[in-house]
Amino acid sequence: MTDTPLRDVGPAAAAGPASQIRRRRSRRMKALFPYLLVAPAVIYLLGITLYPGIYAIIQSFHAVKFGPWQPVGFDNYVRLMGDYQFWGALWNTFVIGSISLTLQCVLALILAFYAYRDPWVQGWRIVFLVPMLFMPSAVAFIYKLSFLDARVFSDLLQRIGLIDGNLAIQSSVWGSRALLILADVWQWTPFLFIIFVAALQGQDEEVEEAARLDGASWFSIFWNISLPLMKPVIAVALILRGIDITTMFTNVFIITKGGPAFGTETISYFIYRTGFKFFNFGYASAASVVMLILTIIIAQVVVKRAFVSARN
Amino acid sequence: MASVRRKKGENLLVRYLILGGWALFCLVPVLWFLSIGLRPRTEIITPQPIYWPTFSLDAWHMIWEDWPMWQYLRNSVLAILGSVLIDLVLAIPAAYALARYEFRGRDDIAFYILSTRMMAPAIVAIPIFFLFRNLGLLDTIWALMLVYAAINLSFVTWIIRSYMLDIPKELEDAARTDGASDLRILWEIIIPAILPGIITAAVIAMIFAINEFLFTLLIASTPDAYTMSMALANFTGGSDGVIYNAIALVAFLAFLPVFLVVVAIQKHLSRGLTMGAVKG
Numbered sequence: 001m002t003d004t005p006l007r008d009v010g011p012a013a014a015a016g017p018a019s020q021i022r023r024r025r026s027r028r029m030k031a032l033f034p035y036l037l038v039a040p041a042v043i044y045l046l047g048i049t050l051y052p053g054i055y056a057i058i059q060s061f062h063a064v065k066f067g068p069w070q071p072v073g074f075d076n077y078v079r080l081m082g083d084y085q086f087w088g089a090l091w092n093t094f095v096i097g098s099i100s101l102t103l104q105c106v107l108a109l110i111l112a113f114y115a116y117r118d119p120w121v122q123g124w125r126i127v128f129l130v131p132m133l134f135m136p137s138a139v140a141f142i143y144k145l146s147f148l149d150a151r152v153f154s155d156l157l158q159r160i161g162l163i164d165g166n167l168a169i170q171s172s173v174w175g176s177r178a179l180l181i182l183a184d185v186w187q188w189t190p191f192l193f194i195i196f197v198a199a200l201q202g203q204d205e206e207v208e209e210a211a212r213l214d215g216a217s218w219f220s221i222f223w224n225i226s227l228p229l230m231k232p233v234i235a236v237a238l239i240l241r242g243i244d245i246t247t248m249f250t251n252v253f254i255i256t257k258g259g260p261a262f263g264t265e266t267i268s269y270f271i272y273r274t275g276f277k278f279f280n281f282g283y284a285s286a287a288s289v290v291m292l293i294l295t296i297i298i299a300q301v302v303v304k305r306a307f308v309s310a311r312n
Numbered sequence: 313m314a315s316v317r318r319k320k321g322e323n324l325l326v327r328y329l330i331l332g333g334w335a336l337f338c339l340v341p342v343l344w345f346l347s348i349g350l351r352p353r354t355e356i357i358t359p360q361p362i363y364w365p366t367f368s369l370d371a372w373h374m375i376w377e378d379w380p381m382w383q384y385l386r387n388s389v390l391a392i393l394g395s396v397l398i399d400l401v402l403a404i405p406a407a408y409a410l411a412r413y414e415f416r417g418r419d420d421i422a423f424y425i426l427s428t429r430m431m432a433p434a435i436v437a438i439p440i441f442f443l444f445r446n447l448g449l450l451d452t453i454w455a456l457m458l459v460y461a462a463i464n465l466s467f468v469t470w471i472i473r474s475y476m477l478d479i480p481k482e483l484e485d486a487a488r489t490d491g492a493s494d495l496r497i498l499w500e501i502i503i504p505a506i507l508p509g510i511i512t513a514a515v516i517a518m519i520f521a522i523n524e525f526l527f528t529l530l531i532a533s534t535p536d537a538y539t540m541s542m543a544l545a546n547f548t549g550g551s552d553g554v555i556y557n558a559i560a561l562v563a564f565l566a567f568l569p570v571f572l573v574v575v576a577i578q579k580h581l582s583r584g585l586t587m588g589a590v591k592g
Contacts, residue, residue: 033494037409038421041402041469045428048462052439059438111334114327126575127335130342133570136523137541138563142345145356145556152344152361186341191585198582198590236589240429247432250525254545268434268526275438276530288435295435299427307426307589 053292060286065279076286086287088262089270092177096266097245100181105238107185108192113222115193116200125194132190140254143183148255173263176256180264183251188244192237199233200226235306267291349561356556371557379543380535381562387532388539391453392521395460396514402461403469403513408498410469411476412484422473426587429466433526441530451537459527464517467587471516474588475509476502512580515573522570540566 060076062069080086115124131139146152147169154167169175203226211221249268252258258265258273265273267287275284348356351365375381409415410422440459441450449455479502487497503510525541532542544559574581582590 031415034409034413034415034418037405037413041406041425041465042421044402044462045425045465048436048440048459049428049431051443052436055439055442056435107334110330114330118327118331122578124331124335125578128338129574129581130571131338133519133574134342134345134567135541135544135563137525137544138345138559138566141544141554141556141559142341142348142563145348145554146341146344149554149556150357150361155361186337190338194582195586195590202590233586233590236586240586243430243432247434249434253525253529268432271434271437272526276441281438285438288438291432291435295430295432296427299430303427303430304423307423 053289056285056288056292059282060289062282064281064285069282072282076283077290079283080286080290085262085265086270089265089267092262092264093246093248093266093268096177096180096248096264097242099177100184101238101242101245103181103185104189104192104241105234107189108196109227109234111189111193112196112200113226116197121197121201125197128190128193130190131187134187136187136250137254139183139187140251143179143251144255147179171260173260176260176264179255180248180251183255184245184248188241191241195233195237196230199230203229232306239303239306345560346564349557349564351557353555353557357553371555371561374555374558375562379558381543383535384538384540384543387453387456387537388522388541391456391460391539392518394453394457395464395521396517398457398461399464399468399517400510400514402465403472404503404510405498407469407473407476408502411473422470425466425469427466428462429587433463433524437526437530440527444531450531451533452531453537455531456528456537456539459531460517460521460524463524463527464520467520468513468517470587471513471584472506472509474583475506477588479505508577508580509583512577512584515577516581516584519570519574522566 059069061071061073063072063075064070111124111128115121118124147154151166154163154169157163157167158165167175169179207225208221211225212218216224246266247268248266249272252264252266252269253272256264258269271284271287271291274280274287347365349371350367350369351362352368352370355362355365406425410418444450444455447455449458483501483505484497487501492500522541525545528539528542529545532538538546540562544562577584
């Protein structure tokens with residue numbers, strides 16, 4: 001309450017009981033005021049998280065095809081636990097996500113490290129930003145065209161003489177995964193780069209200067225001074241990027257459709273396919289609920305800590 | 313400090329090789345996009361890729377003459393601007409409360425708002441699909457507007473809150489001793505003072521809304537509610553296969569205004585992208 005002004009203390013304090021009641025009421029009003037301010041936003045967000053969450057939980061205990069819902073108890077969950085496609089989707093999400101995130105983080109750190117004290121840093125930022133501002137669905141189509149339909153990549157490699165014959169990306173699990181990773185790295189490394197550059201620019205130059213005068217090499221300054229200082233920022237940036245990577249859908253939907261042999265099917269695509277391709281909504285909801293629980297655990301354990309430490 | 317600051321042992325050649333190399337990696341595919349957009353359909357999928365295509369405005373004519381592109385554009389603009397407006401109306405008061413008042417549960421509420429950003433769209437896709445179906449909102453831009461607003465609300469609230477936290481309290485205290493109410497202070501002092509932050513939040517929300525794909529795919533099933541990104545996904549022209557040159561050209565046309573806006577708010581971008589956690 002330290003921030004709310006107590007304007008009505010003064011003369012009103014000496015007045016009769018009627019004004020005392022009014023004052024109490026207005027104080028209660030004041031205590032409620034911040035809640036009233038946040039309420040619309042919170043109610044709106046509950047509408048898209050709590051309502052769907054409950055709905056998915058209820059639906060996950062039913063067999064839902066086209067007709068009425070049939071209660072089936074834990075059947076959906078039991079089936080899910082034995083479904084190798086579900087585990088495969090979790091594994092794919094993890095593999096594609098962790099490789100992509102690691103690459104993006106390392107690349108963005110290297111680029112930020114070289115760019116932040118360059119005189120043309122503004123220019124680099126603008127150039128590096130470009131991929132991020134294209135619609136992801138369009139990027140996905142062009143990558144599909146260049147690597148799969150028109151085989152430009154394969155053709156280029158043949159021209160340099162690295163390979164003979166066409167590269168069969170489409171039928172190779174790792175080839176397809178690499179393509180998804182490449183498209184993601186191309187488009188989203190700038191996200192991390194922009195954040196890292198800002199963090200490095202915000203650091204105190206004097207500490208660096210002192211270390212340099214002590215004869216420390218640039219690499220040791222970066223590794224021992226700049227990087228530890230950046231840790232909280234890196235954590236926040238990786239979490240935000242990590243969320244988007246683990247929910248990857250657009251590229252899978254457009255470029256690989258989860259293939260070959262379900263090798264690139266992410267969890268988002270699994271839920272989409274089960275629900276909206278096979279109309280197995282109860283089963284898809286069970287998968288959603290499992291994901292929801294995982295998300296809440298990760299949010300509570302990792303994210304809360306990262307955001308609190310970044311603020312301080 | 314504006315001069316080239318060289319660190320001991322650092323090679324400028326290495327620096328420019330790395331930065332220049334990445335710049336090429338960023339820009340060559342973009343030129344390739346453009347070359348796809350400006351070539352005739354016959355030169356897109358060929359036994360040997362064509363690197364120097366014939367210039368052609370086929371795609372340009374196709375976009376405007378064969379498709380209701382203006383309608384898609386209007387749908388996109390209405391849904392996105394509407395969603396940003398909803399976000400600002402909801403987020404500004406919420407951010408103000410979270411930045412300026414002490415109340416029980418404040419930090420939990422702030423974290424709850426943040427955590428909604430972590431929800432995978434696929435998790436809530438099915439219930440939201442049924443919700444809109446029951447409300448009769450499927451295939452309307454109203455549904456898109458509501459969904460985009462929901463996706464971005466956490467971001468917008470946190471960014472605005474971060475900017476509000478930076479405003480010195482003295483500014484408000486002066487107005488308060490003059491007897492201004494809290495809401496008037498918010499409207500007349502805080503909002504003008506954090507306008508750059510509000511614009512940054514709005515631009516970032518706009519980008520995420522343009523990029524949104526899964527919900528749009530589920531909600532928009534006819535051209536009535538197609539947005540630009542859906543229009544692209546539907547340039548598959550039935551028996552004609554995917555119409556890549558139209559996709560590339562539309563992507564390019566959509567890129568240009570976004571690029572200009574983002575360059576204009578460049579300074580605030582890093583702060584916006586981290587929801588205020590990094591002060592650029």
